[in-house]
Amino acid sequence: MTGAAFDTAAALDRLHAEIQLAHDQGFAVLRVLLDLRWVNSSTAMLDAWREYETRVNGLFAAGDLIGCCVYDERNFTRRDWRLLHSAHTTTLRPDTDSAASRLRVRWNGEPPALRLHGETDLGNRAALHQLLAVTARACGPLTIDATGLQFVDVAALRELLGLAAARTAPTTILCRPLLARHLRLLGAAGIATLSVAVALPANSAPPA
Structure with a gap:
């Protein structure tokens, strides 16, 4: 440099x-x-x-x-x-070994799918924006598995909606009930190519 x-x-x-x-x-x-x-x-x-x-x-x-x-x-x-x-996506504090922010992502190309796990907030906003910008270029139907997110700020919700709005192919967001509700409050229903589906993380069982 x-x-x-x-x-x-x-x-x-x-x-x-x-x-x-x-x-x-x-x-x-x-x-x-x-x-x-x-x-x-x-x-x-x-x-x-x-x-x-x-x-x-x-x-x-x-x-x-x-x-x-x-x-x-x-x-x-x-x-x-x-x-x-x-x-x-993730930043660790050396003094406490705790995470100032923590987000894990995994991309599967066939069929196109992006899995998000952890937290999305100001601490990793630029990283998330870049990941979603790259993901938006995927051809054909796209699935975003957000069931592993424990915290999502409003800016990240708008990023997810913006990705779906920018695509002509169908986009499905899998998420927990509260996140689905927030997406709908922010206008998910107005995006014709977007489907929001309630789901639990793959390793979670329904509450008793």
Whole structure:
């Protein structure tokens, strides 16, 4: 991130090539650990790096890439840390080992389906936006399994509705009853290609 300008597209292409190389060598998953404790709010091209961190989420959903970025929160202004934090699906606090935000995603290509598990809020909003933007390009009917979400803020609900509205093919959102109610209150019925279906997580039994 010093010297020549950071090229987000080229960096994503390189990472995609490394994933393919890992597959060619017989590995199912590429694991990447980045020590980024030297990055701070005064680092040149921080905006370009943050864009890369956001867009790389499109590669994680397939399940063949696992990444861990190690930052030092003390190196950033509050605004810069919030924006960088938002580009990651999950952020862990080193002092307590607890999650400031936690979202897991999994993409299945045939038939197209995206599974969401955990929490969606301000802490991972940029990551979720990128994941849904990539998902919206899927051809044919799409299923979003949101039954594993324990918390969803209004912005994330609007992102889900926006994905469905942007597609011409049918979209089905599987979710718990309360989430289904909130989606309908926000106008789900006005999206002709969207179906909201109440369901429980696959590993959950109906309440007694």
